[in-house]
Amino acid sequence: MQYKTNRLSSVIEWGTLLSTTLIVCFFLFVIIWEIVSKGVSSLSLEFVSKVPSAGMTKGGILTPIIGTVLLTLITALFAIPFGVCCAIYLNEYAENNWLTRTIRASIRNLSGVPSIIYGLFGLALFVQALQFGTSLIAAGLTLGLLSLPYIITTTEEALKRIPNSTREAALAVGATKFETIKDVVLPSAMSGILTGVVLTLSRAAGETAPILFTGAAFYINGTTGYLNQEFMALPYHLYMLSTQHQSIDQVRPIAYGTALVLVIVVFLLNLTAFYIRYKYRKNEN
Amino acid sequence: MRYKTRISIDILFKGVFKTTGFLVLALLGGIFAMLVYNSISFFLDIKPLDFITGMEWAPTAKTPKYGMLPLIISTTFVTFGAMIIAIPLGIGTAAFISEYAGSRLKNILKPAIEMLAAIPSVVIGFLGIVVLSPGIANIADLPNGLNALNGAILLAIMALPTIITVAEDAIHAVPNAYKEASYGVGATKWQTLRKVIIPAAAPGIIAAVMLGVGRAIGETMTVLMATGNAALIPTGMFDSVKTMTATIAIEMGEVPYQTTHYYALYAIATVLFFMTLFANLVGEFFINRFRKYHAV
Numbered sequence: 001m002q003y004k005t006n007r008l009s010s011v012i013e014w015g016t017l018l019s020t021t022l023i024v025c026f027f028l029f030v031i032i033w034e035i036v037s038k039g040v041s042s043l044s045l046e047f048v049s050k051v052p053s054a055g056m057t058k059g060g061i062l063t064p065i066i067g068t069v070l071l072t073l074i075t076a077l078f079a080i081p082f083g084v085c086c087a088i089y090l091n092e093y094a095e096n097n098w099l100t101r102t103i104r105a106s107i108r109n110l111s112g113v114p115s116i117i118y119g120l121f122g123l124a125l126f127v128q129a130l131q132f133g134t135s136l137i138a139a140g141l142t143l144g145l146l147s148l149p150y151i152i153t154t155t156e157e158a159l160k161r162i163p164n165s166t167r168e169a170a171l172a173v174g175a176t177k178f179e180t181i182k183d184v185v186l187p188s189a190m191s192g193i194l195t196g197v198v199l200t201l202s203r204a205a206g207e208t209a210p211i212l213f214t215g216a217a218f219y220i221n222g223t224t225g226y227l228n229q230e231f232m233a234l235p236y237h238l239y240m241l242s243t244q245h246q247s248i249d250q251v252r253p254i255a256y257g258t259a260l261v262l263v264i265v266v267f268l269l270n271l272t273a274f275y276i277r278y279k280y281r282k283n284e285n
Numbered sequence: 286m287r288y289k290t291r292i293s294i295d296i297l298f299k300g301v302f303k304t305t306g307f308l309v310l311a312l313l314g315g316i317f318a319m320l321v322y323n324s325i326s327f328f329l330d331i332k333p334l335d336f337i338t339g340m341e342w343a344p345t346a347k348t349p350k351y352g353m354l355p356l357i358i359s360t361t362f363v364t365f366g367a368m369i370i371a372i373p374l375g376i377g378t379a380a381f382i383s384e385y386a387g388s389r390l391k392n393i394l395k396p397a398i399e400m401l402a403a404i405p406s407v408v409i410g411f412l413g414i415v416v417l418s419p420g421i422a423n424i425a426d427l428p429n430g431l432n433a434l435n436g437a438i439l440l441a442i443m444a445l446p447t448i449i450t451v452a453e454d455a456i457h458a459v460p461n462a463y464k465e466a467s468y469g470v471g472a473t474k475w476q477t478l479r480k481v482i483i484p485a486a487a488p489g490i491i492a493a494v495m496l497g498v499g500r501a502i503g504e505t506m507t508v509l510m511a512t513g514n515a516a517l518i519p520t521g522m523f524d525s526v527k528t529m530t531a532t533i534a535i536e537m538g539e540v541p542y543q544t545t546h547y548y549a550l551y552a553i554a555t556v557l558f559f560m561t562l563f564a565n566l567v568g569e570f571f572i573n574r575f576r577k578y579h580a581v
Contacts, residue, residue: 013475017385020377021394024449027442028401034416035408086309089302103306106313112565113316114503116530117554120537124319128542145312152309176295206405209505209530213537235407235506242411243510252415259408270403274396 032263039260042253048261052232056219056241057250061258063224067136067216067231068265072205074140074227075147079204080197082144083151090152091159092181111149118146119210127214137227139215143204150203154196158189191280195273202269206262208235218244234262320558323551327351330545336552342516342527344536344546351549353556355518359433359526360560362519363508364501366437367444371501372494374441375448376483379493382449383456384478402446406506413439413511425523431513434522439507444497451496455489455575456482488575495568503561505530529557 050060094100122142132138162185170180186193208216217230218240224231241255242248328336331351339352382394413435421430459482467477483490513525514535527535533550540546 010473010475014385017377017381020374021381021386023374024378024401024445025394025397027445028397030416031401031404031409031412031442034412082305082308085302086305089306093299093302094306103310106310108569109562109565110309110313110316112499112503112561114505114530114557114561116503116505116533117316117320117558120533120551120554121316121319123537124323125315148309148312176291178295178298179291181298202403206403206407208405208407209534212534235405238411239407239506239510242414255411259411262405263408266403266405267400270399 035256035259035263038253039256042257043260047257052219052254055247056245056254057247061234061237061254061261063220064232064234064237064258065261066224067220067233068205068235068262070136070225071140071143071211071231071233072201074137075143075204076197076201078141078144079147079151079200083148084155084193086148087152087155087159088181088186091156092177092185107149107152111153114209115146115207116209116212118142119213121145122210122214133228134213134215134217134230135228136215136225136231139211139231139233142210142214143207146207146210147200147204150200151197154200155189155193158192158196159185161192162188191276191283195277195280198269198273198276202266202273205269206235206266208233208239211236234258234265238262316558320551320555323548324555326543327545327548327552331549336549337556340518342532344540344549349546351545353529353553355516356527356529356532356553357556358518359512359516360502360528360530360557363433363436363440363512363526363528364498366433366522367440367501368494368498370438370441371444371448371497375445375493375497376452376490378445379449379452379456379490380478380483383453384474384482398446398449401442402450406443406504407510409439409442410507410510413507417511421523427523429513431511431525432523433512433519433526436508436512436526436528437522439511440501440504443504443507444501447500448493448497451493451572452486452490455486455493458489458575459485486575488571492568492571492575495564495571499561499564499568502564503530503557505534509534529553533557 047060048065049062051062052064053059090100090103094103119142122138122145126132126138126141127134166184166188167180170184171177175183211233215230216233216236220230220232238255238258241251241258245251336351336353337357338354339350340354341350341352342355343350378394378398382391386394414431417435417438418430421432421435422428423430463481463485464477467481472480508526508528509531512528512531514527514531515525516527516532517524519526533553536546537550540550
C-alpha cells in the first residue's frame, strides 16, 4: 500500500475510535444537560427547605431529603464497622485456606447479586422475620447489606497497600496484633478506606430497588425520621413523581428538581472521595 | 494497661473480626436459602417445567398462569440489544483511552466515565421517559416510546462504564513487548491494535462484556420505568417488554403475603440470581485466565 493511503486510513481509524469515545461522552453530556437545564428553574432555597404540599404538586422536597440523609446514615453505621472488620480479618488474620477462599468468593458473588434481590432479602429478613415492618431501619439495613461487599473490597485494597515492615515495626516494640492494627495499620490506611466508604455510600444514596418494599413511602405527612416508620427518599420520590403520580405533567418540574438534587448529592459525595484520594496520593509521594 | 488485659483484648477482637468474616458467608447463604425456600413453596403448587416453559404470565387472571418465558425472553432481548450498542462503543472507547489518548485527555475521560457510573439508575430511567421516549415515538411514529429499544439504550448506558473500565485495564495490561514486536515488523498502529493488542487482551475484554451483561440483567429501575411493562413475548425492538426485575418490582408491592403469586416472584428472583451468577462467573473465569497469561 502506498504511504499516503496508509496515512489517510490511519486518520479514519483514529476517527472511528474517537467517535465511539465521543458518543459515550455525548450520553453523559445529554444526561447532565437535560437534568441541569430543566431542573435548575425549580431549584431554590424554598425547594430544599419546604415539605411537599397540595398532593405533592407544590412545595419542596425536604421530607425526601431528610429521608435519604437518615437512610444513608443508617447504611453507614451498619456497613462501615461490619465491612471494615471483615476486611481486617481477611487481610490481617485469615490464612490462605479453603475457608478464606470461600469467603472471598462469596464476597465477589454478593457484589454481583442484583439490587432487587437484596430488596427481597430485606423484606424477608428485616420486615417479616425480625418484625421491623416497612420502616427506615429495615430499608437502611437492607442498603447496608448491599454496600457490604464494596466496603470490604475497597478496605482490603487499602490495607494491602500498607507495607508489612510497618506492622513488623509495631510488633517488634511489643504491641499486640490488635494494637498494631488499631494504632498503626488503620490510621495509615484511613484515607484509602474513606475513599471506598464515601463512593459506596454515594451508590447507596441513589439506590431505589432495595427500598421499594422495605419502607419507602409514596407520601408522608408531617414529621418524619422515626426509625420504625416509613419514609420518603429522593430516588423513590423521583420514580414516583415520574411514573406513579396522578398528574404526571403537573409535577414534572418537581421531578426535574428532585433529579437535579439527587445528582448533586451523588456528585458531591464522589468529589469528596476524589479529594481524599488526591490528598492521599500527594502525601504518599 | 496490664499485659493480661491487653492479651485478652487482642483475643477478643480477633474473635470479632473472624465473626464478621463468617457473617458474610451467612449473608450469601441467607439470600440463597430465602430464594430456595420460597421457590420450593411455589413449586409445590406449580410444576417447574410449566413455570420455565409457560408462554403466559397472568398471575392475577381468573385462572392464574405462571409461565415466565415472556419475562426471560424480555430480559434476554433487552440485554442483547443493550450489548449490541454497548460492546462496540465500550471496546472502542477503551482502546482509545488506552492507546490513543494523551495523558491530559486521559485525565478528562477517566473521571467522565466515573461520573457516568455514578449517576443513579432512577435518574437514567427518568431520562428514558422524558428524552428517549418522545424521541423514539417521533421517529418510529408510535403513540409512546416506552419499549424494548428504549430499555436497551438505557441499559447500554448503565453497562458502558463497567465494560470500558474492565476492557481498558485489560488493554493496558498487554505487555509493551508485544506492541514493539508488531511495530518492529512494520505494522501500523491500527494493525497492531486489531491483530495483536485486542487478541492478547481478549479474555479481559470478554470478562468486561460478561460483567456488563450481569449488570444489565440485574438492573431494575431503568427497565421498570422505560420499557412499558407488557408481559408479552416481544417480536421487535418497538414492542413493550416486561423484564424479570421489573415484574418483581411491580408485583411485589401489590401481592398478598404467602400466596402462590408471592412465591412466584421469589421463583423469578431465583432464576434471575442464577442468570447473573452465571454471567459473573464466566466474567471471573476470563479475568483469571487473563491474569495467568499476563502475570508480570
